[in-house]
Amino acid sequence: MSNTTGLRFRLTTFGESHSKAIGGVIDGCPAGIAVDESFVASEMARRHVGANATARHEADCVEFLSGIYEGRTLGTPIAFTIVNGDVRSSDYDAFADKFRPGHADYTYTQRYGIRDPRGGGRASGRETAARVAAGAIAKTVLREKGISVGARLLEELPPPANDSVGGIIECTISGVAAGIGDPVFDKLNARLAAAMMSIPSAIGFEMGAGFEAARMTGSQFRDKWNADFSTRTNHCGGIQGGISNGMPIVFRTAFHPATTVAQPTECIDSNGALHTIVPQGRHDRNHLPRTVVVVEAMAALTIVDFIV
Amino acid sequence: MSNTTGLRFRLTTFGESHSKAIGGVIDGCPAGIAVDESFVASEMARRHVGANATARHEADCVEFLSGIYEGRTLGTPIAFTIVNGDVRSSDYDAFADKFRPGHADYTYTQRYGIRDPRGGGRASGRETAARVAAGAIAKTVLREKGISVGARLLEELPPPANDSVGGIIECTISGVAAGIGDPVFDKLNARLAAAMMSIPSAIGFEMGAGFEAARMTGSQFRDKWNADFSTRTNHCGGIQGGISNGMPIVFRTAFHPATTVAQPTECIDSNGALHTIVPQGRHDRNHLPRTVVVVEAMAALTIVDFIV
Amino acid sequence: MSNTTGLRFRLTTFGESHSKAIGGVIDGCPAGIAVDESFVASEMARRHVGANATARHEADCVEFLSGIYEGRTLGTPIAFTIVNGDVRSSDYDAFADKFRPGHADYTYTQRYGIRDPRGGGRASGRETAARVAAGAIAKTVLREKGISVGARLLEELPPPANDSVGGIIECTISGVAAGIGDPVFDKLNARLAAAMMSIPSAIGFEMGAGFEAARMTGSQFRDKWNADFSTRTNHCGGIQGGISNGMPIVFRTAFHPATTVAQPTECIDSNGALHTIVPQGRHDRNHLPRTVVVVEAMAALTIVDFIV
């Protein structure tokens, strides 16, 4: 199980949804970067926005254990923890020995043969908190190089009664000079695609004109030059041959809706018997608003890995 | 520049479009696999299908140098070469010091500061020949485990006069047991997305219901169980929480059209001056038919890496 | 800076000598292993043995944050921390802007341009505490497979007044079946050598007959077979061609003496001026007794990485 992402600015995350803490270790962050803990906290808060947020409102306070001295990075590993404060595992009891539809319960058990019955384990959306904390450090490094990352929900749908919605998040990375990325397997767009598809519920990814480009002709699609090496359109999304061309890097990620909803749900047990259960507790009817900062974090972690 | 893909079944490719040879080394292939060289040759031939193929019709004969003894793999590195037979670099002279729109010429030069002027260098589509050769070995390993990989062009558009078209290729991987993949950063869908987006011209990727899933509700999207752990629908594309669920793995990749077309083309030189050039030679008006086997090769290389 | 060791059973360590905590994350430990925290504590205690131990006698209590549920591993990352309790950094003030002889002060500053002035930073011997904690988990996994690791100090020299001594530690790994290791770059002996030489103060490594083998003839050196595939001698130290042969794996590591002693010491400042300083505090005159468990830990981490 690989819990590490990145080759130069490497993040290793740990923690189950109901262990003492979750957290991460960043290895490869440059020395001398000023870390603003209030910025880290504000990023963590963005993971809790929205009227439909789940009941789990713990503060998600990030504690840095190493790698920072008098507010600046040392170039050594930055370890951080986030205590799992509000652990109410009883909500999960009804599902302890059953597999929910659309969830990783079954696949995770097939893969590992063991599962922490108190929640999603490593497959829990809670794991993304460590990504957001590390993403805040990545954004700090990028800001010193004039690079910013911003994402937005393209279209917000009101969730129908007792059901959930998905959506599409567009992300723009500005300030990346031409020449970032590799031309073969480590194309910048390939790495961004992997980063986005590693976010829970991601189901589609496209750069620039994306799927629409499949219906354009070559003379329509190709972005015409301006004399300053910028282009008049940005159909390619800022990446050509896997390498940035200096235009804003633009991509969209589609997310499917949360699959636990307050409706009768047909689960299967390990013997293949079906059971109809109505989930208790509150459920996340629209996870998109809080996924925006996760998209930004993974985009920042991907770009910074090519730049440090 | 990373020219290696895979962690366990690793492929390293080499060769510029106009070097003596291109090729690759596979490290991690299991011992004892029977290699059918005629199957390898037939896969290579699929990279040349279609009335719109480029003029470069070299045989693309794969020569295996090591790792195979009396028709079976030894478990040692399998090195292979493909001679670059038909090298007519004069077609490229007009572009030697200019950057074409929609190409990697500019980004590659920004990245490396040096470029083989005789063609696309490592960014050439020719590099995919090595992927197809290695993909044939990967498919051979998968076949012994009952896994097959098949891709098809969803909708073939006739290219308009003097212009090019893109398209969408759907790939299905059948026979993958539940439990393949990792739950965090190395999700199987994340690795597939990276593999697909590393193919030249790829611009979008989606699993199962894909972008449509962003408009479904949770109760619609979640795939209901059958008693044998299969599901009645396959909106998730056979992967849940990054791990296969035993259903066919289904995904689509969008490709943009080739950007060199037989029309006046505004190029830019390194001083920022624009020059209108009409490309000579024949050009690839529809690269999709020959991209199908590249999609299959990258899918096979991705899956086999989780299974060996 | 790579703070990760291992490819399959991967340990990432963090923490400076004076940060809030040091610790590590183990990724790749199999699920279902029973973890005995009292065994971990006893291993940590072995890092404090000896009359000449330094004054820093903190308990070195290991707290596990994740990856273990009801005493058994989950297969998920095992994160642990060790609080840096007894931090008296004033002892270091005299050296804050000077480089000691035989220390990493100078090389570390040349490498990173920044140094935590409160101690050795990542170059501190304190970092080995995380290795010992992880080594205890590795030993636990190995024990289930019938493999044990034991090291001993070959010859203990009494340190002369106000000076320090080094020594040689021999380690034996018993119970490793034939067939573990790789034949080219990842030879088991190469990995063991790297693991041993990564321990602070290590300066030599040899397998089996070691440097003596350079003076033997081939007919003397080669280990003769018994009919059960064991050998009558073990000059090769249990590894042939990089792969275990089923005999005990035996190697020795030489350690140089600690270079800070209670004597006038000529340090150099960043301008090249020499200063004679008499170090205050207590110093480690014989670090060998407490290095034994570090040797075992690194041996266990190396072997387990080939076996999980």
Next chain:
Amino acid sequence: MSNTTGLRFRLTTFGESHSKAIGGVIDGCPAGIAVDESFVASEMARRHVGANATARHEADCVEFLSGIYEGRTLGTPIAFTIVNGDVRSSDYDAFADKFRPGHADYTYTQRYGIRDPRGGGRASGRETAARVAAGAIAKTVLREKGISVGARLLEELPPPANDSVGGIIECTISGVAAGIGDPVFDKLNARLAAAMMSIPSAIGFEMGAGFEAARMTGSQFRDKWNADFSTRTNHCGGIQGGISNGMPIVFRTAFHPATTVAQPTECIDSNGALHTIVPQGRHDRNHLPRTVVVVEAMAALTIVDFIV
């Protein structure tokens, strides 16, 4: 089986002792380096020096397939092959189903379950030819940075009649600035140790004062400063805390004698029966003279990996 060494300047080797060719791919070599093929050839010739060389005197001509254009590197993968010209496998027939003492025959079979019976396969000393070819490129890159690598056999013993000898090779790397290496697991000395121990027949490694340092006191061992940051002695061998200190890097590697000698040899078959065989053909009674260039190649590959 890892056939790749290096993280930034990566060498992947391939080829069995009796396959069509052996060779390698270098990924990560900087662009613009002038490659002198006659220097490569002279390095290859050094692998054949000595009156006791084996009968296999093929030219070992290195053919570069990619990554070099008009005599300069392109920054793309450098693939090269060495044809296996003089393949007389009949000499091995007597051993086809028996395991020789002191050889990797048995361990390799236990590891992989299959073995190329025509020779040592990947465990053959022939594999080092690819290391020497790549080492020549590494030395070329280092020379541009003012770094040179030179090794010598410390003491040459005349091999007794019908027997073989080992020996010790000392290597010095000159011109490495202070600050190269990593302080924890990727210590420069740890990487050098692994590189040396990966050479066939290596059995011991030591830096600077080496095993002698285990008998020195701290005040003797520590190298005193000169005002220019050089040191008056070099007991540490040019590396402190895993990082170069600007002094010459000095280390020694012990090699055991070749284990096939022209004497009756007790082999074991897979059933445990012992057979006395007298090896035919000529045998390498002193492999040390031709191992010198292999030591240099691995040293150069290790250093260049930290510098590119």
